Structure formats: structure tokens, C-alpha cells
Amino acid sequence: MSERVARVEVFSLTVPRDTPYLGALRPGETVNEKGYLVRRGNRTVYPTVDRSVLVRVESTSGAVGWGETYGIVAPGATMAIVDDLLGPFVVGRDPHDVAVIHDDLYDLMRVRGYTGGFYLDALAAVDIALWDLAGRLCGLPVVKLLGGQRHHAVPAYVSGLPKPTLAERQAMAVEWQGRGFHRFKFAAPVADDGVVAEIAALREALGPDAGIACDMHWAHTAEQAIALIHAMEPHGLWFAEAPVRPEDVDGLARVADRVSTTVAAGEEWRTVFDLLPRVARRACGIVQPEMGHTGITEFMRMGQYATAHHLRIMPHATIGAGIFMAASLQASAALAAVECHEYQHSVFEPNRRLLDGDMDCRDGAYSLPTGAGLGVAPSGEALSLLQPFR
Structure with a gap:
């Protein structure tokens, strides 16, 4: 039997920072109860920590690939997409078919307008993990x-x-x-x-x-x-x-x-x-x-x-x-x-x-x-x- 994806897991990783990304707070910038601040210069929200979402993919032989995507705001949204939707459709697939799997997952929601945001961030993490797994199964770096x-x-x-x-x-x-x-x-x-x-x-x-x-x-x-x-x-x-x-x-x-x-x-x-x-x-x-x-x-x-x-x-x-x-x-x-x-x-x-x-x-x-x-x-x-x- 050929190698198959056996398990997909998703995690958040939070790492404290001494100062927020882009440096110390400027006048008028404050941190809210969720640990977010809005930079006045671009009206964009940032956390006071480093945070990302990691995906772990394991094959039937026990080989493991890791992926990662943004989790700086509302990481639970990205994690839920991986856990509830993308992961179950990856289990059982041939991990060498990375681009095919990517396109199949993209097609699941494209007609509903999900061509960006959290959905494709989640897909990015899964895609990276599958490329990592494929490289490890072949014994080659991904660039090859x-x-x-x-x-x-x-x-x-x-x-x-x-x-x-x-x-x-x-x-x-x-x-x-x-x-x-x-x-x-x-x-x-x-x-x-x-x-x-x-x-x-x-x-x-x-x-x-x-x-x-x-x-x-x-x-x-x-x-x-x-x-x-x-x-x-x-x-x-x-x-x-x-x-x-x-x-x-x-x-x-x-x-x-x-x-x-x-x-x-x-x-x-x-x-x-x-x-x-x-x-x-x-x-x-x-x-x-x-x-x-x-x-x-x-x-x-x-x-x-x-x-x-x-x-x-x-x-x-x-x-x-x-x-x-x-x-x-x-x-x-x-x-x-x-x-x-x-x-x-x-x-x-x-x-x-x-x-x-x-x-x-x-x-x-x-x-x-x-x-x-x-x-x-x-x-x-x-x-x-x-x-x-x-």
C-alpha cells in the first residue's frame, strides 16, 4: 500500500515580545484587553506577542511534515478551518500529490467567495506541511x-x-x-x-x-x-x-x-x-x-x-x-x-x-x-x- 496521510493536527504558538512589532507604542496607541493595538500610521491591528498557527501532518509510516501560517489575530479562526474542514479532506491522500491536494482544497470553497483571508491562510499552512512531508519521504530538500x-x-x-x-x-x-x-x-x-x-x-x-x-x-x-x-x-x-x-x-x-x-x-x-x-x-x-x-x-x-x-x-x-x-x-x-x-x-x-x-x-x-x-x-x-x- 502506498504512503497516505494519516493525521492532521493544528496548534497555536505564542511567544512574548519585549516590545510590539514595529517598536514601542506611539502617542494615541493603546493595548486592548485582548492584547491588540492599532498602529495609527496604517490603521492596522497587531498583537503585543509573536503568534502563529502550526500544522503537523503525519503519514502512515510515521513521517512528519510541519507547516505554518499567520496567527497574529484571531488564530482560532484559522485553526478551526484546518481542524473542521481542511484536515479531514487531507487524511487518506497521497502526500506526494501536494499541488493536486492544494487545488482540491481551494475548490471546496471558491464559489462561496473564500478566495482570501483566513481560509487561504489555513490552506497555506496545510500546503507547506505537505511539501515538507513529501520532501522528507523522498529524502530531498523541498527546493529539489x-x-x-x-x-x-x-x-x-x-x-x-x-x-x-x-x-x-x-x-x-x-x-x-x-x-x-x-x-x-x-x-x-x-x-x-x-x-x-x-x-x-x-x-x-x-x-x-x-x-x-x-x-x-x-x-x-x-x-x-x-x-x-x-x-x-x-x-x-x-x-x-x-x-x-x-x-x-x-x-x-x-x-x-x-x-x-x-x-x-x-x-x-x-x-x-x-x-x-x-x-x-x-x-x-x-x-x-x-x-x-x-x-x-x-x-x-x-x-x-x-x-x-x-x-x-x-x-x-x-x-x-x-x-x-x-x-x-x-x-x-x-x-x-x-x-x-x-x-x-x-x-x-x-x-x-x-x-x-x-x-x-x-x-x-x-x-x-x-x-x-x-x-x-x-x-x-x-x-x-x-x-x-x-
């Missing part, structure tokens, strides 16, 4: 199952400078530059003196050759974004990320057409179908798939479509225990058009202890974890923190 390894190291850029003052953010950037990193991205919602002052100060500190990008966090109209990008361009803006609201495809295309700087977008997209209308409008020059939302199957489809249309790929960094970070690196290494990968140092570094494996980021580049499957697995400490779905 995706067509072969094109990159042995993936260049990284430092994302976020979570310090309370501009002077401290300058100093933090210089410190990372001293560690061999020469590309950076700052977050507009916590650029307290404005994005122009932020990039001017960083350029002064980092010199003329450093790449400096701005994450605009979907906070502007097209005309506002165009004006801000024009104001930053004299300081050597590397790229402008998420300048308008995600649903404003026309606005994104207008920005891309009116500025010299390359526009980047895509971290909130779930499938290649989100990419199609943006590519048709030439609305961005850099595509940023986020493994925690896409899973490996859709990440690769998005990457291949972007490559065929001569776009650059700079994957968004995954925020979690690191399992879907490893998945992102495995997929990135298989795509020719991947130019750089985001490095969320404020999450990656403190959470190293949550993984077994040799995934690393130093001297300006990621090294892929070695070994079969994703090359990583939850550490003993991470396993002790897992909370099953109830």
Missing part, C-alpha cells in the same frame, strides 16, 4: 522538488528599525551595515518625523551606495503616494512598497506610471489570481509574495508568472516561528527572478531558539537550511509552547 536550486544563498535586506527616535534608528542601521548588510527598508507608520526626514537621515548615515526602501503600508491615495515618493526620490529611494490600499488597483497603476522609483506590492496576496490584474496594468515592478499567506504551491505560481512577465521578486519576510520562513527560502532558491528577500531581524533573531535546523542570515544573505523537506522543525521549546485547537 520545485525544479532545482538556482540560488545557494538568497540576498537579504534589513527590514524595520524598531527604535523610538530617528537618531537611534540611524545608529541601528549603521550597526547592521557593519554586519555586512547594505540594503534596508523603513516603515512609514513609525517614521515619526515624516518619510522624507527618515530617508534623508538614513542616507546621511549609510552613505550613497546603500539601498533604502520605504514601506508605505497602504496608507495613501494615489496622489498622496506620488507626492511622497517624488519627495523621497532625491535621496535615492530604492523602492516604494504598498503605496496605496490593496484594493486600489487603479491607484497602484497610477503611482507606478507617475514615479521613477520601482513600486513593490504583494504581501497581502494569496494566489496567482491576485497577481493577474496588477501585472496586466503594469502596476508594480517588484512582486512580494508572502509564504504565510500563499503556501508553497501558490508562491511558486506567482513567482513563475512574475518571472514570465519580467518582474523582479523580493519575497516578504514571514513573521512567525520560522517554519514558513524556511519554506519561503526553499521556494525562493528555485526562482530565477528572486533578487532579494526581506529579513525581519526583530522576529528572526529572538525566535531562532524555536527551530531545529541550520537556517541562518548573516553578512547580507540567507543560507538555506540543509536536510530533507524544509530542513527545519519545531524545537523542544517550541513544542512545549504549542496549544492544540479546542
